[in-house]
Amino acid sequence: MHIPKLKRVKVSSEDELRNWLAKNAELRQDVMIVTCNKKSRDKHLSSNRVRELVREKGWNVGRSYTLVGNLEGHVVGHS
Numbered sequence: 001m002h003i004p005k006l007k008r009v010k011v012s013s014e015d016e017l018r019n020w021l022a023k024n025a026e027l028r029q030d031v032m033i034v035t036c037n038k039k040s041r042d043k044h045l046s047s048n049r050v051r052e053l054v055r056e057k058g059w060n061v062g063r064s065y066t067l068v069g070n071l072e073g074h075v076v077g078h079s
Contacts, residue, residue: 021059047064
C-alpha cells in the first residue's frame with residue numbers, strides 16, 4: 001500500500017486537533033493528521049472521533065493508514 005507523502009500533523013488530544021483545525025481553516029492542501037492507536041490509551045483518538053471533529057470544522061476526510069509503531073494517519077483537506 002502506498003502512503004501519500006503529505007505534511008504530517010501529530011495530535012494527542014481532541015483539544016489539540018480542534019485548535020489545529022481552527023488555526024488552519026484557510027489551508028487548501030491535504031495533510032495527514034497523525035494520532036496514536038489504542039496501545040497509547042492516554043493519547044488515543046479513535047478514527048471515528050477524528051472524522052467527527054474534522055467534519056465539524058468543514059474539512060473532508062480521506063483514507064486512514066497504519067503508520068510505523070503505534071501511529072495512525074488520517075488524510076484530511078478541503079478538496
